[in-house]
Amino acid sequence: MPINADYRGPADLPEVIPVFPLPGALLLPRGQMPLNIFEPRYLAMVDDALRDGHRLIGMIQPDVSHSQDADKPALFHVGCIGRITQLAEAGDGRYILELTGVARFKVVQELTTLTPYRQCKVDYFPYVDDFTARKGEDQVDREALLEVLTDFLKANNLKVDWEGVETAPNEALVNALAMMSPYGAPEKQAMLEAPDLKTRAEILIAVTEMDLAKKRTSGDPPLQ
Numbered sequence: 001m002p003i004n005a006d007y008r009g010p011a012d013l014p015e016v017i018p019v020f021p022l023p024g025a026l027l028l029p030r031g032q033m034p035l036n037i038f039e040p041r042y043l044a045m046v047d048d049a050l051r052d053g054h055r056l057i058g059m060i061q062p063d064v065s066h067s068q069d070a071d072k073p074a075l076f077h078v079g080c081i082g083r084i085t086q087l088a089e090a091g092d093g094r095y096i097l098e099l100t101g102v103a104r105f106k107v108v109q110e111l112t113t114l115t116p117y118r119q120c121k122v123d124y125f126p127y128v129d130d131f132t133a134r135k136g137e138d139q140v141d142r143e144a145l146l147e148v149l150t151d152f153l154k155a156n157n158l159k160v161d162w163e164g165v166e167t168a169p170n171e172a173l174v175n176a177l178a179m180m181s182p183y184g185a186p187e188k189q190a191m192l193e194a195p196d197l198k199t200r201a202e203i204l205i206a207v208t209e210m211d212l213a214k215k216r217t218s219g220d221p222p223l224q
Contacts, residue, residue: 005055005083007102009131010124016111017081018045019058019118021073026188027059027080027101028175029130037095041116046084046095048115055084057099058122060107061185072118078193080104081122101175103130104192129196137170139198141205148208149177155212174201183207 007013020035020042027033037046049055060079067073082099090096105122113119129135146165153160165173178191178200187207194200 007131010103010128013081013102013124014054014056016119016121017056017058017105018049018115019060019075019079019107019120020045021060021062021075021118023062023064023185024188025059025061026179026181026192027082027099028179028192029080029101029103030133030171031101031175031179032085033059033082033099033101033179035095035097035099037097038093043093043095044115045117046087046097049084050087056081056102057084058082058105058120059099059101060120061189064185075107075110075118075120076189077107078104078189079107079122080192081124103127134169134171136197137174139196140170140174140201141198142170142173144205145174145177145201148205148212151212152208155215170201171197174204178204181207183211 005012025033037043045057049057058079058081061076062073063076064073080101081103082101084097085100086098088096103124104127105124106126108121108123111119111121124130149160149165152158168176174197178188181187181191181204187203190207191200191203194203
């Protein structure tokens with residue numbers, strides 16, 4: 001597998017992948033996620049991903065509400081596979097890495113393995129459009145998205161690089177805001193499973209508007 005891999009469709013990705021269950025973690029196609037890896041099982045996962053040449057890890061949220069085993073929680077049925085595109089050793093046994101999202105997947109089956117980390121057989125075909133960059137971004141209501149972003153920043157006394165926001169393509173903007181949003185696992189999962197970019201933007205807008213309305217009416221802080 002070359003260092004700069006070009007994934008053109010589901011056939012370019014492995015059917016069995018290591019998965020990293022992480023609450024609140026949302027990785028989307030072509031999005032970048034920084035990770036601080038320190039648990040031995042996930043250090044082993046990274047080592048194996050580098051060794052096999054694919055450099056691929058599946059990010060998925062644990063489904064805590066349907067879990068009976070805290071050590072091995074149930075998983076949501078949809079995640080996103082990412083490629084390790086940056087890696088540094090911290091000098092104290094940790095890896096500092098960045099994953100770049102490739103495509104979403106549905107979990108077909110979790111496998112029984114000897115590895116300390118979990119592995120799943122997955123299917124990318126339900127999300128074949130993920131392999132086409134910027135697909136459907138013309139359908140995004142960018143004005144509504146920027147309006148709710150402005151309201152959110154004001155309500156939380158935050159600032160943003162508006163020059164970067166204004167020049168970002170719709171796909172990059174929607175996915176970056178969704179990944180950075182401070183909402184919980186159900187909201188993050190809804191954005192992950194959105195059928196298209198337009199719907200993802202609409203979910204993000206709706207969740208943010210509900211959060212802002214709650215703050216205005218009750219004085220409560222926004223969702224964290």
